[in-house]
Amino acid sequence: MSYLSLDDVSYSYDNKNNAVESVNLEFELGEAVAIIGQNGAGKTTTVKMMNGLIRPDKGRVLLDGKDTKGISVAQLSHHVGYVFQNPDEQIFQDSVEKEIAFSLKKQKLPQTEITTRVKDAARLCHLDNKLNEHPYNLPYSQRKFVTIAAIIAMNPEVMVFDEPTAGQDHNSIIRLNKIIKKLTSMHKLVITITHDMSFVVNNFKRVIVFAQAHKQKEGSPAEIFSDESLLRKSKLEPPVIGQLAKKLGFSNVLTVTDLLRVVN
Numbered sequence: 001m002s003y004l005s006l007d008d009v010s011y012s013y014d015n016k017n018n019a020v021e022s023v024n025l026e027f028e029l030g031e032a033v034a035i036i037g038q039n040g041a042g043k044t045t046t047v048k049m050m051n052g053l054i055r056p057d058k059g060r061v062l063l064d065g066k067d068t069k070g071i072s073v074a075q076l077s078h079h080v081g082y083v084f085q086n087p088d089e090q091i092f093q094d095s096v097e098k099e100i101a102f103s104l105k106k107q108k109l110p111q112t113e114i115t116t117r118v119k120d121a122a123r124l125c126h127l128d129n130k131l132n133e134h135p136y137n138l139p140y141s142q143r144k145f146v147t148i149a150a151i152i153a154m155n156p157e158v159m160v161f162d163e164p165t166a167g168q169d170h171n172s173i174i175r176l177n178k179i180i181k182k183l184t185s186m187h188k189l190v191i192t193i194t195h196d197m198s199f200v201v202n203n204f205k206r207v208i209v210f211a212q213a214h215k216q217k218e219g220s221p222a223e224i225f226s227d228e229s230l231l232r233k234s235k236l237e238p239p240v241i242g243q244l245a246k247k248l249g250f251s252n253v254l255t256v257t258d259l260l261r262v263v264n
């Protein structure tokens with residue numbers, strides 16, 4: 001049995017058009033999974049069903065075998081952490097330290113445990129020298145890491161990152177790679193929505209494609225980016241390196257490492 005399952009879920013915001021329709025998904029702990037698709041494809045609606053922010057109109061969400069229908073969002077947040085697309089919807093404390101510690105204090109954890117968790121999460125997110133700063137004095141990129149650190153400190157089994165690469169520079173994307181690797185090595189399930197196809201091929205072995213409210217396909221990056229009709233239907237393009245390699249006559253190239261292999 002999978003740790004997290006979406007069993008034939010559908011959801012409509014207006015009772016007319018389904019934002020998500022008849023989606024089935026299974027996830028295991030220790031996996032890193034990317035969800036991709038055009039704007040409006042249904043990705044965010046789907047992940048919000050995982051932590052109860054949205055309840056399916058039809059179908060079930062199962063966590064560790066239990067239907068989440070009767071579990072409150074507050075209870076679910078101990079198991080499924082969700083980092084919002086926009087950090088400013090999540091941040092409301094006046095220091096980075098308080099923001100990361102907020103949920104831990106609400107759980108009434110011992111102060112020594114809170115201090116350790118805040119320090120560890122801040123270090124992983126390169127915020128250890130920013131703990132006393134007001135989050136709104138930090139640039140957008142670092143505010144996003146504040147929200148990521150706050151979820152990591154809560155230590156849920158599942159972490160959902162909605163568009164973590166948006167507005168991030170090269171070094172921040174490398175930091176995200178490291179965070180995802182560290183979390184999966186700790187047996188966490190990491191689910192990431194992203195529009196950055198290079199980030200997808202460099203970090204995820206499993207990719208799920210959404211278009212027009214449906215899951216279209218899931219598979220390895222190679223399976224997804226070699227499926228021309230899927231890419232056309234979903235209005236997706238392979239990462240730039242793959243597009244360049246194709247123009248040069250090389251197939252099955254998705255990363256710089258792949259390209260070096262075929263040109264050498």
Ligand SMILES: Nc1ncnc2c1ncn2[C@@H]1O[C@H](COP(=O)(O)OP(=O)(O)OP(=O)(O)O)[C@@H](O)[C@H]1O
Nearest residue numbers: 013019020037038039040041042043044045046210
């Ligand atoms: N709060 C809302 N009220 C009404 N309709 C909504 C709301 N949020 C999303 N929708 C609609 O539901 C559909 C799916 O949206 P969703 O945000 O899940 O897509 P997405 O794939 O995450 O897109 P993006 O990449 O832009 O975040 C779209 O048609 C969108 O316009």
